[in-house]
Amino acid sequence: MIRLENISKSFNGTRALKNLSLIVPSGRTTVIIGPSGCGKSTLIRVIVGLIKPDSGTIHINDNLLDRSSVRELRRNIGYVIQEGGLFPHLTAAGNISLMAKYLGWKNEKIRDRLRELCELTKFPRDGLSRYPVQLSGGQNQRVSLMRALMLDPDTLLLDEPLGALDPLIRYELQTDLKEIFRSLKSTVLLVTHDIGEAAFFGDTILMVRDGEILQKGTIQDLVKHPADPFVSHFIMTQRSPMEFLESSENEKIAE
Numbered sequence: 001m002i003r004l005e006n007i008s009k010s011f012n013g014t015r016a017l018k019n020l021s022l023i024v025p026s027g028r029t030t031v032i033i034g035p036s037g038c039g040k041s042t043l044i045r046v047i048v049g050l051i052k053p054d055s056g057t058i059h060i061n062d063n064l065l066d067r068s069s070v071r072e073l074r075r076n077i078g079y080v081i082q083e084g085g086l087f088p089h090l091t092a093a094g095n096i097s098l099m100a101k102y103l104g105w106k107n108e109k110i111r112d113r114l115r116e117l118c119e120l121t122k123f124p125r126d127g128l129s130r131y132p133v134q135l136s137g138g139q140n141q142r143v144s145l146m147r148a149l150m151l152d153p154d155t156l157l158l159d160e161p162l163g164a165l166d167p168l169i170r171y172e173l174q175t176d177l178k179e180i181f182r183s184l185k186s187t188v189l190l191v192t193h194d195i196g197e198a199a200f201f202g203d204t205i206l207m208v209r210d211g212e213i214l215q216k217g218t219i220q221d222l223v224k225h226p227a228d229p230f231v232s233h234f235i236m237t238q239r240s241p242m243e244f245l246e247s248s249e250n251e252k253i254a255e
Helices: 040-047 070-074 092-096 098-102 107-121 125-129 137-149 167-184 195-201 219-224 229-236 241-254
Strands: 002-011 014-024 029-033 055-060 077-080 155-159 187-192 204-209 212-217
Touching: 002 040, 014 040, 014 055, 014 212, 029 040, 029 195, 040 055, 040 155, 040 187, 077 137, 092 098, 092 107, 092 125, 092 137, 098 107, 107 125, 107 137, 107 167, 137 155, 137 167, 167 195, 187 195, 195 219, 204 219, 204 229, 212 219, 212 229, 219 229
Parallel strands: 029 187, 029 204, 077 155, 155 187
Antiparallel strands: 002 014, 002 055, 204 212
């Protein structure tokens, strides 16, 4: 479980997070959604310990996240950043196993874990010797996910992991990711700006605007019982062409 209490953070006088409190339940997928600049990525970086909040406290599995505990707690958190963030001078295997080597894992243990992760993420084992530039966008994201999972963390944080992919690859990865989340039973916190993606992944969805949580609930809650006019506006602006066509057909039938 992740618990945030009264978290605030400002950059150059602009408040990115405003006294935000939140509980992320264990073994579930929680999705943070909202427009650009609303504080989604700042929230993720605060939880992983990359940004220190100006005020408030963070507990991960009842352990206080502070300067003395951040390095130890971070080892039990898998983190996938936007567009993967792979090191171009390392092979896929080198990127994935970087922390394991730093922690002194034996080569045999690393090889076994790489084999497990390739099976889990459906990544071709012969791709482990390739560099990021030699892999497709979808394969690079699978490598980023494997790197995050290498140490078998309890918690997985993903900051818009599929945003840079084309629609077909994105759809395939969404399906595979959801199955991975289900099989691992990890605590997952995922950031996206896509309401369809939030609905697909999220057991719980948090709608964020200007550093504050406007609403927390299921996609049904947000659609049928919006807590703020902005929630309805945000959802309506992302309606797909197929939804518009269906609405148009329904209107014709009604006429």
